Amino acid sequence: MHLRGFCSIIGKEFSRKDVPCARWNTMSFEFIKKLPTPAEIRKELPLPAELAKIKEERDAEIRDVLTGKSNKFLVIIGPCSADNEDSVCDYVNRLAKVNEQVKDKLILIPRIYTNKPRTTGEGYKGITSQPDPEKKPDFLAGLMAMRKMHIRAIQETGLTAADEMLYPENWGYVSDILSYVAIGARSVEDQQHRLTVSGFDVAAGMKNPTSGDFSVMLNSVYAAQHPHSFIYTGWEVNTHGNDLAHTVLRGATNKHGANIPNYHYEDLIRLWDMYEKMDLKNPACVIDANHSNSNKQFKEQIRITKEVMHSRKLSSDLHQLVKGVMIESYIEEGNQKVGAGCYGKSITDPCLGWDDTERLIYDIAEYE
Numbered sequence: 001m002h003l004r005g006f007c008s009i010i011g012k013e014f015s016r017k018d019v020p021c022a023r024w025n026t027m028s029f030e031f032i033k034k035l036p037t038p039a040e041i042r043k044e045l046p047l048p049a050e051l052a053k054i055k056e057e058r059d060a061e062i063r064d065v066l067t068g069k070s071n072k073f074l075v076i077i078g079p080c081s082a083d084n085e086d087s088v089c090d091y092v093n094r095l096a097k098v099n100e101q102v103k104d105k106l107i108l109i110p111r112i113y114t115n116k117p118r119t120t121g122e123g124y125k126g127i128t129s130q131p132d133p134e135k136k137p138d139f140l141a142g143l144m145a146m147r148k149m150h151i152r153a154i155q156e157t158g159l160t161a162a163d164e165m166l167y168p169e170n171w172g173y174v175s176d177i178l179s180y181v182a183i184g185a186r187s188v189e190d191q192q193h194r195l196t197v198s199g200f201d202v203a204a205g206m207k208n209p210t211s212g213d214f215s216v217m218l219n220s221v222y223a224a225q226h227p228h229s230f231i232y233t234g235w236e237v238n239t240h241g242n243d244l245a246h247t248v249l250r251g252a253t254n255k256h257g258a259n260i261p262n263y264h265y266e267d268l269i270r271l272w273d274m275y276e277k278m279d280l281k282n283p284a285c286v287i288d289a290n291h292s293n294s295n296k297q298f299k300e301q302i303r304i305t306k307e308v309m310h311s312r313k314l315s316s317d318l319h320q321l322v323k324g325v326m327i328e329s330y331i332e333e334g335n336q337k338v339g340a341g342c343y344g345k346s347i348t349d350p351c352l353g354w355d356d357t358e359r360l361i362y363d364i365a366e367y368e
Contacts, residue, residue, distance in 0.1 A: 035140055038172030045147045047176050051154045058160045058179045061107055062203050065323055066244050066284050072104075073368050074286065074324025075361060076162050076180060076205075078111030080335075080349040081126055083133055085149040087344040088112060089156060091331055094354060096157035098361050105368040106361070109180050110159050111328070114146040115166035116348060117184050124338060124347060128170070133338045133347060143173055150177045165204075168196040169233050178202060182326075185210045185250060185291075188220045196232065197224035199239035205248040205286050205326075212252020212260060212292075214274055221245045225281055246284035247271065248326065251292025259292040263304055265311045265318070272321050288326040290349065298334070298350040301327050302360055309367040325364070329357040 036044070047055075064070035077095070082088045092110045099108045115126040124130060129137045131145040154160055154177065162180035165171060166187065181200060185207045187193045197204045204224060208217040224245035229238050249267065252260045261267075268285070275283040287293070287308045294300040305325050312319045331344025333353030340347075344354075352360070 033140065035143065038175075041143055041147060041173055042176065045144065045151065047151060048155075051151065052176065054154060054158055055160045055177065055179060058107075059202055062109070062179055063244060065107060066203055066246060067282050068320065071368075072107050073364065074107050074109060074180075075327065075364060076109045076111060076182075076286065076324060077327040077329055077357065077361070078113070078161075079330040080111075080113065080328045080346045080351055081116045081124065082112045082114050082149060083124070083127060083347050084343075085145065085152065087331060088149060089153050091344065091354075092153045092157050092159055092161075094331075094358075096159055098358055099157075099159065102361060102365040105365045108159065108361070110153065110157075110161045111163075111326070112150055112153060112161040113164050114142075114149070115164055115170070117164070117166055117186050119186075126166070147173060147177070150174065165193065165196070168192045171196055171200075172233070175200075180205070182248065183207060183220070189216055192230075194220050194223040195228045195230045195239065197245055198226060198228050198241050199232075199237070200224075200242045200244075203244040203246070204242055205246055207248040207250045207288065208252065208262065210253050210292075212254075212262060214247075214271060217247050218274060218278055218280070221247060221280055222278065243281040246282065246286065246323070248286045248288055249293070250288035250290075250326075251294070253292055259295045261293045261295075261304075263287045263289070263293050263308055265314065268308075268311055268318050268322060269315070272317050275321070283321055284323045285321050286324040286326055287322060290326070290328045296349065298328065298352055299356075301329075301352060302356060305360060305364065306367075309364060313367065327352065327357070327360070329353070 065072050095108055095110055114128045124133050128142040128146045131141045160179035163178050164182045164184055179202055181204045183193050183206050188206050188209055206220040224242050226241045227239055249262045251262055254260055289301040289304040312322050329352035330346050331354050335346040335350040336342050338347050
């Protein structure tokens with residue numbers, strides 16, 4: 001089958017004989033359907049011009065924080081996974097009301113994470129894979145659901161969001177709607193993730209790997225900040241580097257499986273010293289208060305965040321380095337199994353509930 005014919009079967013079922021790579025050994029792959037391109041999805045669900053303007057303004061605000069032009073503090077906060085459009089948008093609407101009270105000191109960036117990495121590959125992988133967590137994967141419906149949810153959140157609240165880039169080839173589907181992208185601990189060592197970030201024009205947080213190695217994390221920032229030539233979605237591309245790539249500390253796991261936090265004052269000073277020795281633009285760090293930093297004890301996020309804010313007060317270097325925190329929170333605290341039916345409660349990692357969330361945001365603002 002010719003490439004032209006292959007490209008014309010968008011969204012249609014097809015068999016192996018239709019696949020242009022028929023000469024490959026495809027015994028392990030079952031080709032289900034050709035998905036729409038990013039341009040086609042964006043045409044179907046466009047970002048209105050007035051919302052594009054909001055994103056432009058938000059991107060500029062975040063840039064000013066990371067480059068040191070603004071003293072505001074980033075709070076990247078929201079559900080572990082954005083599994084339900086109504087409850088996620090309800091949460092972001094609540095966040096928007098708090099934002100009005102703290103916007104002179106903080107920039108609240110809702111976590112709307114639509115792709116979830118899984119340690120073993122098992123479990124719910126996000127709304128992009130499963131728009132209905134209780135049904136089988138449907139990527140076509142998932143791409144539409146993901147984009148629809150992000151646009152609705154901006155439309156209702158004026159808050160552009162953060163998401164995790166699990167699949168680099170999916171960037172085109174969301175590049176016009178996100179203001180912050182996280183590269184997870186399992187992805188940060190991957191060449192394609194690093195090179196793709198080098199083509200972003202928005203902030204990108206590169207997490208330390210699960211081993212906790214700061215050098216690996218800083219090398220990923222170096223790669224993301226520099227230009228590259230590589231193959232991306234079937235194209236030969238050049239990128240110019242992303243000067244907003246920065247570090248995210250999320251704790252580590254040692255060879256015995258024990259979680260090791262890395263948000264303490266000494267850890268932050270060590271990171272500052274390592275930044276000083278490298279040729280990196282805009283030294284910046286965001287602290288992920290959950291994951292291995294909290295030993296997945298979600299309530300610890302409150303104490304950890306306050307300790308980080310205190311460390312910033314003790315050192316002018318750390319005040320300059322630490323630009324924000326990441327917090328997992330939702331409407332109801334804790335988590336539940338898929339299908340349990342509690343509105344606004346995480347179906348992945350446990351999260352802070354709304355009352356604790358609201359209180360913590362106001363406490364963070366008091367530190368600034």
